Amino acid sequence: LSLSLSNLICSKSARELIHKVDMETEKQNAIVEVELRRGPWTVEEDLILTNYISKHGEGRWNTLAKCAGLKRTGKSCRLRWLNYLRPDVRRGNITAEEQLLILELHSRWGNRWSKIAQHLPGRTDNEIKNFWRTRMQKHANQQCMPPLLERIRTVVDSSRAVMGVHTASASSSGRNGFSSSSATSNYDDHLDLKDMASTLEEEGWPEFPAHGCEGSMLGFWEFSAMGPNMYA
DNA sequence: AACGAGGTCAACCGCGCGTCG
DNA sequence: GCGACGCGCGGTTGACCTCGT
Numbered sequence: 167l168s169l170s171l172s173n174l175i176c177s178k179s180a181r182e183l184i185h186k187v188d189m190e191t192e193k194q195n196a197i198v199e200v201e202l203r204r205g206p207w208t209v210e211e212d213l214i215l216t217n218y219i220s221k222h223g224e225g226r227w228n229t230l231a232k233c234a235g236l237k238r239t240g241k242s243c244r245l246r247w248l249n250y251l252r253p254d255v256r257r258g259n260i261t262a263e264e265q266l267l268i269l270e271l272h273s274r275w276g277n278r279w280s281k282i283a284q285h286l287p288g289r290t291d292n293e294i295k296n297f298w299r300t301r302m303q304k305h306a307n308q309q310c311m312p313p314l315l316e317r318i319r320t321v322v323d324s325s326r327a328v329m330g331v332h333t334a335s336a337s338s339s340g341r342n343g344f345s346s347s348s349a350t351s352n353y354d355d356h357l358d359l360k361d362m363a364s365t366l367e368e369e370g371w372p373e374f375p376a377h378g379c380e381g382s383m384l385g386f387w388e389f390s391a392m393g394p395n396m397y398a
Numbered sequence: 399a400a401c402g403a404g405g406t407c408a409a410c411c412g413c414g415c416g417t418c419g
Numbered sequence: 420g421c422g423a424c425g426c427g428c429g430g431t432t433g434a435c436c437t438c439g440t
Contacts, residue, residue, distance in 0.1 A: 206408070206434080228425070244426075245409065280428060295429075296407055 203237045207246050216251050249290045256288030260297050
């Protein structure tokens, strides 16, 4: 079989055929590249996508892109919809409570942005990821973070205890000491972040006088860290 | 006013996983 | 079992914006 195959490939007509197929493939690829749009979305494209999804629903993104007449990949359409056009997307600054929650969840899960985003209604994983990279990672301060995270864990655990959620012995602990039982998951869905934030603020954590950090609550969070592994 | 540095964020890319024929 | 396809995720890029000099 291999002998006859090599004979075929070596023959003149076979080489011509292969060349012809290659040329055709290149031509097709070139057409696709010319037709597919990239980069920022226009208002018209946004309208087309929004209208199409409102009529037909989302999913099957590649088919959707073709049927809607958008010269975009399915991936691009999905991203645009999920991160920007979806009606329940929240825009604007990340609040102090949200920052606190991101900090706490990141200490538990690391860079699991989509998982973290599930706990911040209206926020996308992309937004949280960008927030972390630009506002937190940049100002990483290894001196400040470990004691703060330790305090957050204490506050969370004491709140859990008040609610009758057992964490220490009954459930398995994550790499940062947070439990992962179903009971705590239920609790986590109802974390009172305002209470937690005010508790920490009352304790003077935002100023961090003893650790050399300065600034307001918002400013403080900018001293946050790279991730759980940094101070593990 | 002009310019460069740094920050922000929308969009892209590559990879892995699940599903289906 | 296998390949094609769709989808979701995390990492990265690059255009645009802001601010300081």
